[in-house]
Amino acid sequence: xxxxxxxxxxxxxxxxxxxxxxxxxxxxxxxxxxxxxxxxxxxxxxxxxxxxxxxxxxxxxxxxxxxxxxxxxxxxxxxxxxxxxxxxxxxxxxxxxxxxxxxxxxxxxxxxxx
Amino acid sequence: xxxxxxxxxxxxxxxxxxxxxxxxxxxxxxxxxxxxxxxxxxxxxxxxxxxxxxxxxxxxxxxxxxxxxxxxxxxxxxxxxxxxxxxxxxxxxxxxxxxxxxxxxxxxxxxxxxxxxxxxxxxxxxxxxxxxxxxxxxxxxxxxxxxxxxxxxxxxxxxxxxxxxxxxxxxxxxxxxxxxxxxxxxxxxxxxxxxxxxxxxxxxxxxxxxxxxxxxxxxxxxxxxxxxxxxxxxxxxxxxxxxxxxxxxxxxxxxxxxxxxxxxxxxxxxxxxxxxxxxxxxxxxxxxxxxxxxxxxxxxxxxxxxxxxxxxxxxxxxxxxxxxxxxxxxxxxxxxxxxxxxxxxxxxxxxxxxxxxxxxxxxxxxxxxxxxxxxxxxxxxxxxxxxxxxxxxxxxxxxxxxxxxxxxxxxxxxxxxxxxxxxxxxxxxxxxxxxxxxxxxxxxxxxxxxxxxxxxxxxxxxxxxxxxxxxxxxxxxxxxxxxxxxxxxxxxxxxxxxxxxxxxxxxxxxxxxxxxxxxxxxxxxxxxxxxxxxxxxxxxxxxxxxxxxxxxxxxxxxxxxxxxxxxxxxxxxxxxxxxxxxxxxxxxxxxxxxxxxxxxxxxxxxxxxxxxxxxxxxxxxxxxxxxxxxxxxxxxxxxxxxxxxxxxxxxxxxxxxxxxxxxxxxxxxxxxxxxxxxxxxxxxxxxxxxxxxxxxxxxxxxxxxxxxxxxxxxxxxxxxxxxxxxxxxxxxxxxxxxxxxxxxxxxxxxxxxxxxxxxxxxxxxxxxxxxxxxxxxxxxxxxxxxxxxxxxxxxxxxxxxxxxxxxxxxxxxxxxxxxxxxxxxxxxxxxxxxxxxxxxxxxx
Numbered sequence: 001x002x003x004x005x006x007x008x009x010x011x012x013x014x015x016x017x018x019x020x021x022x023x024x025x026x027x028x029x030x031x032x033x034x035x036x037x038x039x040x041x042x043x044x045x046x047x048x049x050x051x052x053x054x055x056x057x058x059x060x061x062x063x064x065x066x067x068x069x070x071x072x073x074x075x076x077x078x079x080x081x082x083x084x085x086x087x088x089x090x091x092x093x094x095x096x097x098x099x100x101x102x103x104x105x106x107x108x109x110x111x112x113x114x
Numbered sequence: 115x116x117x118x119x120x121x122x123x124x125x126x127x128x129x130x131x132x133x134x135x136x137x138x139x140x141x142x143x144x145x146x147x148x149x150x151x152x153x154x155x156x157x158x159x160x161x162x163x164x165x166x167x168x169x170x171x172x173x174x175x176x177x178x179x180x181x182x183x184x185x186x187x188x189x190x191x192x193x194x195x196x197x198x199x200x201x202x203x204x205x206x207x208x209x210x211x212x213x214x215x216x217x218x219x220x221x222x223x224x225x226x227x228x229x230x231x232x233x234x235x236x237x238x239x240x241x242x243x244x245x246x247x248x249x250x251x252x253x254x255x256x257x258x259x260x261x262x263x264x265x266x267x268x269x270x271x272x273x274x275x276x277x278x279x280x281x282x283x284x285x286x287x288x289x290x291x292x293x294x295x296x297x298x299x300x301x302x303x304x305x306x307x308x309x310x311x312x313x314x315x316x317x318x319x320x321x322x323x324x325x326x327x328x329x330x331x332x333x334x335x336x337x338x339x340x341x342x343x344x345x346x347x348x349x350x351x352x353x354x355x356x357x358x359x360x361x362x363x364x365x366x367x368x369x370x371x372x373x374x375x376x377x378x379x380x381x382x383x384x385x386x387x388x389x390x391x392x393x394x395x396x397x398x399x400x401x402x403x404x405x406x407x408x409x410x411x412x413x414x415x416x417x418x419x420x421x422x423x424x425x426x427x428x429x430x431x432x433x434x435x436x437x438x439x440x441x442x443x444x445x446x447x448x449x450x451x452x453x454x455x456x457x458x459x460x461x462x463x464x465x466x467x468x469x470x471x472x473x474x475x476x477x478x479x480x481x482x483x484x485x486x487x488x489x490x491x492x493x494x495x496x497x498x499x500x501x502x503x504x505x506x507x508x509x510x511x512x513x514x515x516x517x518x519x520x521x522x523x524x525x526x527x528x529x530x531x532x533x534x535x536x537x538x539x540x541x542x543x544x545x546x547x548x549x550x551x552x553x554x555x556x557x558x559x560x561x562x563x564x565x566x567x568x569x570x571x572x573x574x575x576x577x578x579x580x581x582x583x584x585x586x587x588x589x590x591x592x593x594x595x596x597x598x599x600x601x602x603x604x605x606x607x608x609x610x611x612x613x614x615x616x617x618x619x620x621x622x623x624x625x626x627x628x629x630x631x632x633x634x635x636x637x638x639x640x641x642x643x644x645x646x647x648x649x650x651x652x653x654x655x656x657x658x659x660x661x662x663x664x665x666x667x668x669x670x671x672x673x674x675x676x677x678x679x680x681x682x683x684x685x686x687x688x689x690x691x692x693x694x695x696x697x698x699x700x701x702x703x704x705x706x707x708x709x710x711x712x713x714x715x716x717x718x719x720x721x722x723x724x725x726x727x728x729x730x731x732x733x734x735x736x737x738x739x740x741x742x743x744x745x746x747x748x749x750x751x752x753x754x755x756x757x758x759x760x761x762x763x764x765x766x767x768x769x770x771x772x773x774x775x776x777x778x779x780x781x782x783x784x785x786x787x788x789x790x791x792x793x794x795x796x797x798x799x800x801x802x803x804x805x806x807x808x809x810x811x812x813x814x815x816x817x818x819x820x821x822x823x824x825x826x827x828x829x830x831x832x833x834x835x836x837x838x839x840x841x842x843x844x845x846x847x848x849x850x851x852x853x854x855x856x857x858x859x860x861x862x863x864x865x866x867x868x869x870x871x872x873x874x875x876x877x878x879x880x881x882x883x884x885x886x887x888x889x890x891x892x893x894x895x896x897x898x899x900x901x902x903x904x905x906x907x908x909x910x911x912x913x914x915x916x917x918x919x920x921x922x923x924x925x926x927x928x929x930x931x932x933x934x935x936x937x938x939x940x941x942x943x944x945x946x947x948x949x950x951x952x953x954x955x956x957x958x
Binding site for chain 2: 062066091093098
């Protein structure tokens, strides 16, 4: 797995999808946050995070995701997580992220729920 | 193979092929080949050398080392010439014949000396230290046979060896810089190209005159000084390349100018050698021409001598087309004179060895004059007209063996010149050799002058060099009476300018050839002057470059020594000094990085140590064993200190609290947050042990205290043995497990944000009933996220399976088995996060 995170934004009509690839740590989390903020500035309020190619999230990465969630709540937007590994999904659940962001097995599931 | 070695191979090939090709063409190829173009010769020689070096299929000839190639060439050339001698190659045959008369050292080809000297030089440089006994013996054997074969005088050996060694040292003397040595070599290479393409074929033209060495006035060893210079330059070139390969391993500490000045001495020697070479060559060819003219004179005299019957034969004889025959005609002429004129005109010198007396008569003619003797060799002249001193001079030359058997000499008595031949060593008591006397009447002389004009110059005595040893005088006598009526002298040179500039009358082939040699000499001289100029420029530049570079480096070293590790030594040049400065800069940079790194590590080490102490002080010293519980705990930081912590809160006789948390981050901030958490927990517990109150107090403390993106997972649980309940709340920490006695595994779930995310945590209280034999497992994410070599996670599944397999175990056994299982899974994969594990078993 790449130690460097690359983030690609796929902007669609009503929502956008952020595809991550690599380790979501402090550096990768910053990039993720930057891309998220760009989408928010562009008016996207529904953003799907596809973590299919990210298998590890460290504590800083989680804290950044919490930041993102908090900002989304403040902006009255919605966040959707999909393609999480079991461990990440469980970690998100333990740390309370899933209280405010829905988790879906596949991206299509998230899209259909939007 | 690096490029330097390739270049050295090429250079060696070029240098040595010049030698090889020179001798190869000189001694093996027929003379007709000299009309072949020089380029073709060079190409053939290159192919010849290339085949030897590269194409030979025998591994013996494929050397890997540069030195070994020199060795190969040495042995090869030594064997080459040895075989030439042993097989009596054509041109060597003449040398062999001369050897029998103890003139061998004079007739030895100078090229052989040079070759031998080169071999010895190569031996000194390359053989002595590096090669085994067999190789050395082989080399010595070749040299030995070589010396024996050619009877080379040891003095000549030493002279030429000395010369070679001096020249061989030049590159080390004048070019301490590898870069400049390369420049110098480029000039030398240009020199070789120049010589090879334009002049080497001309030097080969010595060969059209195979008799030339024996006609030289002076020593034949001076004949090929041009060749010496060329070969020495070849050695110089090879040596230079050797030094290029060496590179400047050590910088010279002496003043460069000393080396430069020293280097000019051998260069001056080169110039002297060239001048000498040119003069000797000029002398040789001038004498050659003059001898031709002399014979012509005889022929012309014969026109007057026709009255003498014997001269008719001379004319016929000397009109032969073969030059050798023409010269032999001179001998015959002597015989005819003797026969025709009797003993009257001849001169006789008789020396009694046992009595040390001599007698001069004019009536005896040596009966032992050997008409089979070869050409006259005009090595010496003496004037016996001065009486005893002149005669002693002759005798001294005879006894010092400067005049040897079969030599000819002119003996001058006033205006009379006698041409002598030393006949035999067997008759030492009567070593009397009277050769020729050339009678000529005034009328004949006038006739020659009037009819042929050839004596107009000779008659002008002011045009001659009176004391020139190369001049000869003739007495003109009336044939009938024998009375002298006049004198005739001829000199080899009219003036010193003629010697130096080689100006010759006429424009025949020889003159043209000598002119070519003159051009060669001057062009080479000019080239050397050019090289000297370049060397001078290089010398100044080297001196300035070295001085400035050293000053810059010394200054830089001082700055660096004073502690300025940011200082960079800047040099514009790209030579060894540049690389030295670069190395120093790199070294300084490395030292700086090392010191910074060391400081950073020390700082980090101190920080880690401090945090470790903090963490250790926070963690409980022992696990409680009351409350009807068996409690076992384990914590192992991933990097000495991590973010995990736990603690026990003793509340009353029935209730014990447990806190477990994980601070995101490591080091002192995490440690301080832990310390603050412990303080906060215990402070709060004094006021209220309610789980929610503790959670809210902790959340407020973390929210108010920690920086952005730093949070703490936190779980607070109270076990009440009186009510058999576990009351807990969780802030993002991994859910504890409850393993029932019957094997049911329950995850005590309560999802929530970690502490410090929101000001109002809004945490809820949870509770679960406990039974005897139940086991509660608290842990940190370090267990779940442990990976193995395949980067597989231990995960929740692995952890849960392990716990399930421990039904009925004690807390101690479960803790140990979980850790063993975790170690087995991880193998030698390092821990990436702290591992905390607390196992509580309800015993009562």
